[in-house]
Amino acid sequence: MDIETGHRKRIALIAHDARKDELVNWVTEHRDTLLRHELLATGTTGRLVEEALQTPVHKLLSGPLGGDLQIGALIAEGQVDVLIFFWDPLAAQPHDPDIKALLRVGVLYNIPTASNEATANLILTGLLAVMDG
Known part of the structure; x- marks a missing residue:
């Protein structure tokens, strides 16, 4: 994946039910940065964000x-x-x-992917460094 300096990114946001509050808290904490980009999300997560x-x-269908699959197709x-996907490792x-x-x-398509807050923070910090560089 080529990340161009100064280019607005398309960030996909997904969270399982048990992690939706965590994602909403994360996007709220990083509001200023995220508003500089295009956001897309699965149904309920998109509404909450x-x-x-x-x-x-840009809201797609609910995950289930x-x-x-829609976000996967957009990646392809x-x-x-960037994919920020707070999934629940404890629930089937x-x-x-x-x-x-x-x-x-x-x-497969080499998309930076975060499955937790720590990795999402690193991706966002790296994205800022590239955009401001």
Whole structure:
């Protein structure tokens, strides 16, 4: 993946139910930075992020209804630059094959991917360094 200096990034946001509050807290904490980019998200997560940031978020379907697959397809089409996916490692998900496919395509297309707050912070810090460089 080429990250161009000064280029607005397309950041996909996904969170499982048990991690939605954590993602909303994270996006609120990083509001100023995230507002400089295009945000897209799966259904409910997108609505929560939109409400928290008071900014439009491109909302796709809910994850279990195909939203994870939609984001995976956008990654394959070069339409996503960063994936922030706070998934729940302790709960079985009925759409687990879709989740694995999303993570697989993220690796295949070399998309920076965070599955927790620590990694999301590193990605955002790196993104800022590249954009300001």
